[in-house]
Amino acid sequence: MTVAPERARPTTAGVPDARTAPAASSRAGGRGRPPLGLLAAALVAAAAAAIPLVYLLVRATESGLATIITTLSRGRVLEYAANSLGLAAATTATALVLGTAVAFVLTRMRVPFARTWLLISALPLAVPSYLAGYGWLVVIPGLNGFVPSWLLLTAVTVPYVTLPVAAALRGASGDLEGVARTLGRGPMRAFLVATWPSVRPAAIAGSLLVALYALSDFGLVAMMRFPTLTWGINAAYSASFDRAQAATLALLLVVLALVVVAGERAARRQLPRAAARAVAPRTVGRGMLLSMLPVVAVAPLIGVGVPLLGLLSRLLEAATLREIDVPRLLEAVGSTVGVAVAAALLAVLLALPIAALAARYRGRLVTAIESVGYLGHALPGIVVGLSLVFFSLAVVPALYQSIAVLVFAYAVLFMPKAIGTMRAGLGDVPPRLVSVARTLGMSPLQAWWRVTVPLALPSVGIGALLVAIATMKELPATLLLRPTGVQTLATELWNRTVVFEFGAAAPYAALLVLVAAVPAVILSGVRSSAKEEL
Amino acid sequence: MRVSAPLSLTALAATGLLLAGCAAPVDSEQPTEPAADGAFTLYSGRDEELVQPLIDQFEAETGIEVEVRYGNTAELGALLLEEGDATPADVFLSQDAGALGALSQAGLFTTLPADVTDAVPAGFTSTDGSWVGVTGRARVVVFDGERLTADQLPDDIDDYVDPEWNGRVGVAPSNASFQSFVTALRVLDGEDDAAEWVSALAGNSPQIFEGNSAILTAVDEGVLEVGLINHYYWYGLAAEAGEENMRAQLKFLEAGDAGSIVNVTGAGILNGAATDADALEFVRYLVSLEAQTYFVEQTFEYPLLPGVDAPAGLPSLESLINPELDLSDLDDLATTQQLLADAGLI
Numbered sequence A: 001m002t003v004a005p006e007r008a009r010p011t012t013a014g015v016p017d018a019r020t021a022p023a024a025s026s027r028a029g030g031r032g033r034p035p036l037g038l039l040a041a042a043l044v045a046a047a048a049a050a051i052p053l054v055y056l057l058v059r060a061t062e063s064g065l066a067t068i069i070t071t072l073s074r075g076r077v078l079e080y081a082a083n084s085l086g087l088a089a090a091t092t093a094t095a096l097v098l099g100t101a102v103a104f105v106l107t108r109m110r111v112p113f114a115r116t117w118l119l120i121s122a123l124p125l126a127v128p129s130y131l132a133g134y135g136w137l138v139v140i141p142g143l144n145g146f147v148p149s150w151l152l153l154t155a156v157t158v159p160y161v162t163l164p165v166a167a168a169l170r171g172a173s174g175d176l177e178g179v180a181r182t183l184g185r186g187p188m189r190a191f192l193v194a195t196w197p198s199v200r201p202a203a204i205a206g207s208l209l210v211a212l213y214a215l216s217d218f219g220l221v222a223m224m225r226f227p228t229l230t231w232g233i234n235a236a237y238s239a240s241f242d243r244a245q246a247a248t249l250a251l252l253l254v255v256l257a258l259v260v261v262a263g264e265r266a267a268r269r270q271l272p273r274a275a276a277r278a279v280a281p282r283t284v285g286r287g288m289l290l291s292m293l294p295v296v297a298v299a300p301l302i303g304v305g306v307p308l309l310g311l312l313s314r315l316l317e318a319a320t321l322r323e324i325d326v327p328r329l330l331e332a333v334g335s336t337v338g339v340a341v342a343a344a345l346l347a348v349l350l351a352l353p354i355a356a357l358a359a360r361y362r363g364r365l366v367t368a369i370e371s372v373g374y375l376g377h378a379l380p381g382i383v384v385g386l387s388l389v390f391f392s393l394a395v396v397p398a399l400y401q402s403i404a405v406l407v408f409a410y411a412v413l414f415m416p417k418a419i420g421t422m423r424a425g426l427g428d429v430p431p432r433l434v435s436v437a438r439t440l441g442m443s444p445l446q447a448w449w450r451v452t453v454p455l456a457l458p459s460v461g462i463g464a465l466l467v468a469i470a471t472m473k474e475l476p477a478t479l480l481l482r483p484t485g486v487q488t489l490a491t492e493l494w495n496r497t498v499v500f501e502f503g504a505a506a507p508y509a510a511l512l513v514l515v516a517a518v519p520a521v522i523l524s525g526v527r528s529s530a531k532e533e534l
Numbered sequence B: 001m002r003v004s005a006p007l008s009l010t011a012l013a014a015t016g017l018l019l020a021g022c023a024a025p026v027d028s029e030q031p032t033e034p035a036a037d038g039a040f041t042l043y044s045g046r047d048e049e050l051v052q053p054l055i056d057q058f059e060a061e062t063g064i065e066v067e068v069r070y071g072n073t074a075e076l077g078a079l080l081l082e083e084g085d086a087t088p089a090d091v092f093l094s095q096d097a098g099a100l101g102a103l104s105q106a107g108l109f110t111t112l113p114a115d116v117t118d119a120v121p122a123g124f125t126s127t128d129g130s131w132v133g134v135t136g137r138a139r140v141v142v143f144d145g146e147r148l149t150a151d152q153l154p155d156d157i158d159d160y161v162d163p164e165w166n167g168r169v170g171v172a173p174s175n176a177s178f179q180s181f182v183t184a185l186r187v188l189d190g191e192d193d194a195a196e197w198v199s200a201l202a203g204n205s206p207q208i209f210e211g212n213s214a215i216l217t218a219v220d221e222g223v224l225e226v227g228l229i230n231h232y233y234w235y236g237l238a239a240e241a242g243e244e245n246m247r248a249q250l251k252f253l254e255a256g257d258a259g260s261i262v263n264v265t266g267a268g269i270l271n272g273a274a275t276d277a278d279a280l281e282f283v284r285y286l287v288s289l290e291a292q293t294y295f296v297e298q299t300f301e302y303p304l305l306p307g308v309d310a311p312a313g314l315p316s317l318e319s320l321i322n323p324e325l326d327l328s329d330l331d332d333l334a335t336t337q338q339l340l341a342d343a344g345l346i
Helices: A022-027 A036-049 A051-061 A065-072 A077-108 A114-126 A129-139 A146-157 A159-171 A174-182 A187-216 A219-223 A229-240 A243-269 A286-317 A326-360 A364-378 A381-395 A403-428 A431-439 A444-473 A476-481 A489-497 A502-525 B005-022 B048-062 B073-086 B097-105 B157-161 B176-189 B191-202 B212-220 B231-241 B277-286 B289-299 B327-331 B333-342
Strands: B039-044 B065-070 B091-094 B132-144 B169-171 B226-230 B248-251 B262-269
Touching: A036 A051, A036 A326, A036 A364, A036 A403, A051 A065, A051 A243, A051 A364, A051 A381, A065 A243, A077 A114, A077 A146, A077 A159, A077 A187, A077 A229, A077 A243, A077 A286, A114 A146, A114 A159, A114 A286, A114 A444, A114 A502, A129 A146, A129 A219, A129 A286, A129 A502, A146 A159, A146 A187, A146 A219, A146 A286, A159 A187, A159 A444, A159 A502, A187 A229, A187 A243, A187 A364, A187 A403, A219 A229, A229 A243, A229 A381, A229 B073, A229 B097, A229 B176, A229 B333, A243 A364, A243 A381, A243 B073, A286 A502, A326 A364, A326 A403, A326 A444, A326 A489, A326 A502, A364 A403, A381 A403, A381 A476, A381 B073, A403 A444, A403 A476, A431 A444, A444 A489, A444 A502, A476 A489, A476 B073, A489 A502, A489 B048, B039 B048, B039 B073, B039 B277, B048 B065, B048 B277, B048 B289, B073 B091, B073 B097, B091 B097, B091 B277, B097 B176, B097 B262, B097 B327, B132 B176, B132 B212, B132 B231, B132 B277, B132 B289, B157 B191, B169 B212, B176 B191, B176 B226, B176 B327, B176 B333, B191 B333, B212 B226, B212 B231, B212 B248, B226 B231, B231 B248, B231 B289, B262 B277, B262 B327, B277 B289
Parallel strands: B039 B065, B039 B091, B169 B226
Antiparallel strands: B091 B262, B132 B226, B132 B248, B132 B262
């Protein structure tokens, strides 16, 4: 490498970074004291997100330090941890590269049916990981171990990168890239120098979601027989009902997640964002196009196509085809959509103060609040579910096993999906506009409501949609916390697959994917960046 | 503004304390349950498809309303431990004896009347009357019927760790029923033999699975030759796929072998429902002729009530019963887990 990309020095944690690029200055917070109201709201949200952590500490420590050490030094715990971390790292790296490539193809090249392709590339989000694993096992029964876990996890998580990067690319400065090309850089180098900096925050925020998803996933690794920490946690609950042991392993998972979150923060800070200018897609040759489209198709094929085919073949094979209970199916659809909408709203409300704080201010407290906000996403659903059982029985026993507590649990679990995108969206709003509004006599709150909110709204929408999709697919916390008798598509699906009624399960699986695909499709069309509006 | 580390730590700690403070047990006066209000809540670790018809039958006969919460036995067990005395559940129907033992040890069950616990043979129920066994499930060897025949398979679990089976056997060491089997091995053959068996297994490149159904599916798909599971999983899959289409076949080990122990599913009444006549009536119903027949016909499990025939095609329960083994001897799970951990299996 002869010419290094223009790279700002990595900044020391907590020290404001004084740079002059407009977008950069918008993120260079730490200048003011966060408004007390915002800080208080963010603390409340962080307290909600910390419930599982408190629960785990209580459960892990009640048996004493000796037991904790025994658990951690036990046979395969280190191997489990290494497997978790390795899987998360590999999945994240692949999703980052593939997602960025797909987004690049779909936004920078004149692809026939570009809109449809983008929509297709969002579909893997709608497939629960356990369903993807199951579908593949039907097609290739012997699959197991690291490689299939890695590839499948990548396939179902890659839209977390593709969608925000595509949105950012549509607003990024392609002309700079053209300049770099005319100065003799190859396309790859030109992309890295000119375009990558402007999509990097979006790509990194998406990668964080991928990494946390990979750490917390249980369904897929169980199917693929790849023992990770979530496997150990589940075994502790199911074989010995040893909550202390399970909590200790879950705390280890929390530590890994905090490492990931810290890594994301370090990566996010290194580069300034470039000025924005929309750029039109370029026409490319047919050969180029034909070689690029497989890149776009690979994740939907692995994550959606093959699993659904596998499920379909099981449906056709099934000797006992029961009649579909339509009212029951519709009821499950109704409750699934209902809790998903409620969870999305609540998660966005909780994530908003944390995102606003993280977008504009720095400091250890802000860092701590933001990190805690991400915790739920790194923990398996059963841990968050049990922690909410513990919490609601102690604090609001009257609400125990009510929809309210269930929705709250979803918000704790999936709040992180909203924090990242909303932080990026809020950070993109030029502070100058807010200053102008202030000089025109608006109060800070008015300025925020009239200027920041409208500009950041698309990113709020993305966060809400991501939460809604995740909620629809969630199983373990739903099993624990739902009101007795309430069924979602995921619980109905589970009900049938545990007794091998694949024929009866198939309609529920198909509907689950279909229902979750609706927000995924909307998501593929949302323009994430406020810059596009400017 | 930079907030100092101590301050942020204090804030976090304060948050924790706040939550922990909230979590302090609320002083609640225990309302005494009415003796019979015609309704109770059941936590069912058995699946809805299998159990709901039986519950419908019970409701129709008695007029008692059953509110059922379905879930996985392990998760419901953990849930009940977490809920403690605040649980809305009156009865727990569990898929395995391990969960019942854990809840019984935590003191969550009330003692059942003798006429209920005496309905089933002593080896298949709790020793202290805290829960009652409802059906039996035998440990079996499942094998690929296209590559092997039943007589090519050893009759003794010890032979399955011979070098000849290297890499060919699937197990689920983190699964409760596997751990019960290893515990039985310890009780029947002694600690040394059990440790030897476990380390021989570990050294024999076993295929590790998460649970019984994953093993069964792998055998049925022809990607695994032999696996250790519970018998009724096979019947569940056969009911869906058609018995004639099953590639996987079952082999029962020699009577008295630890590899063929019969474990149970069972039910207990939670403390809060100690005086709830409806809950008791349901548990009594589970060990009645009617319910036992239902389990035989619908879930292919062994009835525990004397005089009810085992499912067709299965060896009789009497031929599997191990007179030297009492299920309540299987409660020392910790040593078993240590054994498995030392061998690197969990």
